[in-house]
Amino acid sequence: MSEHTAQHPLVRYGWDEGFAADFSAHAAEGLTPGRIVRVDRGRCDLVVADGDSDDVRHVLADTALVTTGDPVAIMCTGDWAAVDLASGHVRALLPRRTAFVRSTSSSRSEGQILAANADCAIVAVSLAADLDLGRIERFLALAWESGAEPLVVLTKADLVTAEVLGHLVADTGAAAPGVQVLAVSAETGEGLDVLAAVLGGRASVLLGQSGAGKSTLANALVGAEVQDVQATRDRDGKGRHTTTTRNLLPLPLPAGGVLIDTPGLRGVGLWDAGAGVARTFSEIEALAGRCRFHDCAHAAEPGCAVLAAVETGELHQRRLDSYRKLVRENEWIASRTDVRLRAEIRRDWKAKQAAGRLAMEYKRGRSRQVLPRP
Known part of the structure; x- marks a missing residue:
């Protein structure tokens, strides 16, 4: 961190060289960096440097100029913003790290x-x-x-x-x-x-x-x-x-x-969290790499290392059930937003339906063959 950045009053709030570099274009426009500490009804409370002092001050700013229809892209607590102090507006948000x-x-x-x-x-x-x-x-x-x-x-x-x-x-x-x-x-x-x-x-x-x-x-x-x-x-x-x-x-x-x-969360639905699920169940992901089939669903396939680990006690059944639940949920939410994935899931579902019908017809045919004629 450079000496100038290290002495910035907002360092206590997370300001560093990376954010300073992202803000450079906005600095050329005469805007001020600030971190959002609260958002409420179209306005936000930010901390900004207090002039040439080593302290910070709070300012209220309007968010209308950066309003978006994307609920994931709207400003939120923790964002770094470029603020026009003269007009009292947030002009832009800096790229998010997390x-x-x-x-x-x-x-x-x-x-x-x-x-x-x-x-x-x-x-x-x-x-x-x-x-x-x-x-x-x-x-x-x-x-x-x-x-x-x-x-x-x-x-x-x-x-x-x-x-x-x-x-x-x-x-x-x-x-x-x-x-x-x-x-x-x-x-x-x-x-x-x-x-x-x-x-x-x-x-x-x-x-x-x-x-x-x-x-x-x-x-x-x-x-x-x-x-x-x-x-x-x-x-x-x-x-x-x-x-x-x-x-x-x-x-x-x-x-x-x-x-x-943050407020207490009653519901915690996944949102495009495939990598997060894999990281949370890292031991299952590692076991899956040893399965006989690369697309093993860990249900009843032969040579499934995950099911074998459950049988030996290396992996708890509760853990596998939780993994399956979150994988299914994440695939469902992804299918709602990803047309290609939704089509793949639909094709897979139809193929399984067709296979089920064929198996049932075959079973019924064999049943008719073994039944004695009246």
Whole structure:
């Protein structure tokens, strides 16, 4: 990083030489770089350098000039923007390095961007409720696909014994190969120093269901009551949406960095996450490379290394079932947006239908042959 870039007030918010290079054309037009910390109803709140000082200030800007019909391309918290301070308009967005996108609904083929330019995607999971490994795997698939580095944080660790906590961390680690798993408690402070050290100097996005303890965790990391907190229900560990917008919060110096807190997510649909699914189930992908057939579906094919691993106990059946589910879901959403893939799936479906009809007719024919004549 050059001396000029290193001294820029926005370095604490993630500004670096790469973003400076992307912004150079906009600088020639007299625009100002800023990072979006919140978007709300056609306007956004940004942090920009405060004149020639070493500090930053917040400005409100209109987003109308960069409005797009593509829900994935609209500006969101974490974006870097070129701002015209004189007119109060955002003129352009800088290219994103990472983007966390989910499907808006299981019955629609639209994506929704939740956060941009995050180095780390924190999947917060509450230990106040039963551990749902399938949901963790779903979050991880989207996190890997975003380009950010996933991190699983088990919150409310003070609610379980040390022995149980050890088992829960181990189970989560088995469902998250290659991903760091941390257990923390905002109540006792357990694990917060380790988590703060991991996040220091980075841009992170905090994801999870309502009641996962995200707002409490954000307050603990920031060191101030910046997010409202409400109690979860005792009967199921679920909570209300205390965070209703996506907010970018600066983390304490000297480490610095920023944290994007997001509302609780009830539905986490995949969106073009094929690579993310493969990364989440890396051990299954490795086993698939040893299957006899390159297009093995791991269902009943002879020489399937994946099924053999299930039989020997090397691979858990739950893990394979979860993999199949996410692969099917991702193929479905891709078929809704990719005409070519949709046609291939339709042709495959018709071929299987035809084969099924032929098999049934053959079976019926053989049945008629063996039946004695009256």
